[in-house]
Amino acid sequence: MKKDSIRGGWPWLTIAALGILIFCTLDSFSQDKTQDERIRQLESQLRTLTDEIQKMKSEEAPEKSGRLSEIERKLDVLAEEIENMKSAAVVEEPTYEQVFGRAPAASKVYLKDRGLSIGGYGEVGIAQFRENNSNIVDAQRVILYVGYKYNDRIIFNSEVEFEHGFTDENLDGQSGEVEVEFATLDFLLNDYFNLRGGLVLVPFGIINEVHEPTTFFGVFRPDVEREIIPTTWRGNGAGIFGELNGVIQGTLSYRAYLIESLDSRGFRAVNNRDARASGNRARIDDIAFVSRVEYDPIPGLKFGGSWFIGNTGQNESVDGEEIGGLFQMYEGDVQLQWRGLEARGLFVYTFLDDADLINLNNGFEGDDSVGDEQFGWYVEAGYNILSLADFGQYLEYFAPFIRYENFDTQRSVPSGFARNPANDRQNLTFGLSYKPIPQVVIKADYQWRDNEADSADNQFNLGLGFVF
DSSP, X not given: OOOOOOSTTHHHHHHHHHHHHHHHHHHHTHHHHHXXXXXXXXXXXXXHHHHHHHHHHHHTOGGGHHHHHHHHHHHHHHHHHHHHHXXXXXXXXXXXXXXXXXXXXXGGGGGSSSEEEEEEEEEEEEEEEESSSOOEEEOOEEEEEEEEEOSSSEEEEEEEEEESSOSSBOTTSOBOEEEEEEEEEEEEOOSSOEXXXXXXXXXXXXXXXXXXXXXXXXXXXXXXXXXXSOSSOEEEEEEEEEEOXXXXXXXXXEEEEEEEOOOGGGOOSSOSGGGOOTTSSOOOSSEEXXXXXXXXXXXXXXEEEEEEEEOOOTTOEETTEEOOXXXXXXXEEEEEEETTEEEEEEEEEEEETXXXXXXXXXXXXXXXXXXXXXXXXXXXXXXXXXXXXXXOTTOSEEEEEEEEEEEEEEEEOOTTOOOOGGXXXXXXXXXXXXXXXXXXXXXXXXXXXXXXXXXXXXXXXXXXXXXX
């Protein structure tokens, strides 16, 4: 792997900036700490006065009655001040827990009694400092969750995404987007069996359904779950979901949908991202089945598996031969949380029929061929070093992490075409995540990026994330 440093002193400047940002964040909380100390001081005075009253009452001295009344008055004033300060300091925290395959902030509508629910998340100030390319900073995405709970049985939920600041093209010809990430109606029947329809997030892999920035390590999502699993991946469809608690030890949950399939015109040698129609007047000459099962045998340990199968030809033909383009993708993963340790691992493999016809239809030649087989895997682990001791309210989460990825989008190509070694890739990422509160994260990482053509660029990344 390349070990050349990124040009210039940007990494060190940004590391210094990260340190200053963390310091300022902690300093901004000093007022809260001062208030906590004031409450403790008042409570100590309250205990002292209470002890003095008890002592005076036990002595039964009539001449002390005036003094006793004065102390009791001060006692009432102190008690009232303490109560007012505590009331002002208490801010009701929203509940953040995953429900029915949704990410934490997207689950808020299910936890309401009824009515409107607003939430969201964002990844902003995303800076990339690259070896052989321009350094950039990006307002990557700001998301709004809007849900409405009509009653305990019928719930609407949606995610609207604003990407890259604005929709017009910048001077480099790159544009932003405004898009609906999902919009569904859920019909809740019981714990075991429920219905969902609309524009659904495809239940595949770890990240695609749960992609809020506070839920994963690194400024960017793992490449395996972007290039092979085309996160964020959604499609129009309908299906079933539920949890089979009590059937076996632990919790077993599932989601299974029929959705618009991928479109073979969008397959590329480098990734599968353009094959997503994403609900935009998608062809449904071919549909697909997708499902995910998750098993939690004990708290903190989760095993998952996903599979997708469907034709992708979408009524295309070439040289008088119709393209079937059966696409199969299989995935398995494991997630672990134990004390301060967080770890994940994922493996995915795909098969694509009629890859030669797809190449001809798309005008691909030589090593531009789509892969008729692809594979990818990654493992990552991080440890919250602040879990080892009590460092205070705003020093609860600071986690170094490391991730290794290996993937090839041209594991195999049809006869008559060639593999491009640049598509056989390996990444090593290590970095830090700091959360002053659970809903806000500051991230920094360095990526050694390599491929078999030795043409990849290393980069340093820095970003902010939040949910609400």
